[in-house]
Amino acid sequence: MKAVLLEKPSPVEEKPLKVVETSEPTPKEGEVLIEVKCCGVCRTDLHIVEGELPLQKLPLILGHQIVGVVRELGEGVDYALKGLRVGVPWLYWSCGKCKFCLEGFENLCQNALFTGYSVDGGYAEMMVAKAEYVHAIPSSYSDLEAAPLFCGGAIGYRALRLTGLLEKKGRLGIFGFGSSAHMILPVAMRKGLEVYVFTESESKVKQALEAGAVWAGPTRSDPPAKLDAAIVFAPAGWVAIEALKKLERGGRLVLAGVYMTPIEKLSYELLWHEREVKSTANVTRRDVGEFLSEAERAGVKPIVKTFKLDEVNEALLELKLRPPAGSIVLTVS
Ligand SMILES: [Zn+2]
Numbered sequence: 001m002k003a004v005l006l007e008k009p010s011p012v013e014e015k016p017l018k019v020v021e022t023s024e025p026t027p028k029e030g031e032v033l034i035e036v037k038c039c040g041v042c043r044t045d046l047h048i049v050e051g052e053l054p055l056q057k058l059p060l061i062l063g064h065q066i067v068g069v070v071r072e073l074g075e076g077v078d079y080a081l082k083g084l085r086v087g088v089p090w091l092y093w094s095c096g097k098c099k100f101c102l103e104g105f106e107n108l109c110q111n112a113l114f115t116g117y118s119v120d121g122g123y124a125e126m127m128v129a130k131a132e133y134v135h136a137i138p139s140s141y142s143d144l145e146a147a148p149l150f151c152g153g154a155i156g157y158r159a160l161r162l163t164g165l166l167e168k169k170g171r172l173g174i175f176g177f178g179s180s181a182h183m184i185l186p187v188a189m190r191k192g193l194e195v196y197v198f199t200e201s202e203s204k205v206k207q208a209l210e211a212g213a214v215w216a217g218p219t220r221s222d223p224p225a226k227l228d229a230a231i232v233f234a235p236a237g238w239v240a241i242e243a244l245k246k247l248e249r250g251g252r253l254v255l256a257g258v259y260m261t262p263i264e265k266l267s268y269e270l271l272w273h274e275r276e277v278k279s280t281a282n283v284t285r286r287d288v289g290e291f292l293s294e295a296e297r298a299g300v301k302p303i304v305k306t307f308k309l310d311e312v313n314e315a316l317l318e319l320k321l322r323p324p325a326g327s328i329v330l331t332v333s
């Protein structure tokens with residue numbers, strides 16, 4: 001089968017990913033063999049390729065927003081899965097035994113495996129996944145539209161849940177209007193939240209207003225009202241400071257990135273009046289499952305730009321230098 005290998009992290013300008021012919025993996029007990037249809041390209045992949053995240057496995061097949069069809073079943077897997085169209089997210093496996101797993105925080109599991117990071121992922125024609133960690137995909141989504149739901153969408157939804165606003169409503173600030181934010185905005189609106197979008201791009205300001213944001217403007221500008229919670233999608237520490245400045249007393253700031261530049265000059269004044277800062281780490285199966293149904297109900301339609309598997313270095317370079325309004329997806333088969 002054809003697969004894309006990372007052998008040594010380096011800047012994407014140096015084309016570190018190689019397309020190779022390699023043998024097909026075999027599903028073991030509790031696993032399924034998936035024929036990959038397409039796989040989303042995530043900012044996390046960029047951080048892995050460029051060595052900004054500590055690597056757990058080399059060589060590595062990246063990719064954790066996978067849409068494919070189950071072709072073979074390992075021992076003990078429910079026969080109903082055969083031939084089913086499924087998605088594979090970032091959480092590949094959790095132990096089910098540590099204190100985090102037992103308390104419903106499998107995203108924090110200390111023994112967890114992550115797709116396309118600690119195990120091989122979906123930048124390949126075939127891949128193996130744990131049967132209990134794949135998700136059926138709502139039929140209203142095409143393969144290409146479904147791929148971004150599995151990371152940008154799901155982690156955005158977890159961040160939205162962590163704001164606490166789904167239970168009590170209010171004003172939500174979204175900082176950075178990339179693919180995650182695009183998918184979360186309709187869900188937040190359907191839940192009755194007033195959404196304020198902060199972005200440096202004039203075209204994205206326009207898009208945000210068209211998508212239903214009550215206000216949109218540059219990151220350093222003042223919105224017409226204080227925010228009850230905010231989500232920062234931009235991987236930049238200074239944006240977190242800007243978001244804190246706009247929070248209402250008792251407000252919560254949720255950082256959605258797996259990576260962020262240092263948050264410098266954080267004065268206590270910005271945290272005073274019981275403001276909180278919380279990061280978002282990984283996703284649980286509940287996050288993915290809930291988001292898939294919420295997305296369908298809210299009519300979330302990911303905007304997708306496609307590249308072929310062979311063009312993976314170009315796809316990552318585009319994400320680094322000219323991130324498109326929606327998500328980048330590699331077509332595989
Ligand atoms: Zn991702």
Ligand SMILES: [Zn+2]
Pocket residue numbers: 094095096097098099100101102106109110111112
């Ligand atoms: Zn665990």
